[in-house]
Amino acid sequence: MFGTSLLVFLAGAAVGAAVAALTTPKTGPELRGDIKGLGQKLRDRFAPVNTHEEERMGA
Secondary structure (H helix, E strand, O other), rough: HHHHHHHHHHHHHHHHHHHHHHHHOOOOHHHHHHHHHHHHHHHHHHHHHHHHHHHHHHO
């Protein structure tokens, strides 16, 4: 139940972030840079979680 609620919350946050990014008055290269930076931050943030899960599952 908690996992589903968290997933729905994160999906809503992602949609909100996408709408905000697409409606800001920025040039294409600036917007792409922002999206790339956000992707890097998310990857860095969740990389330790993924590594821990793989270790726990014996991969």
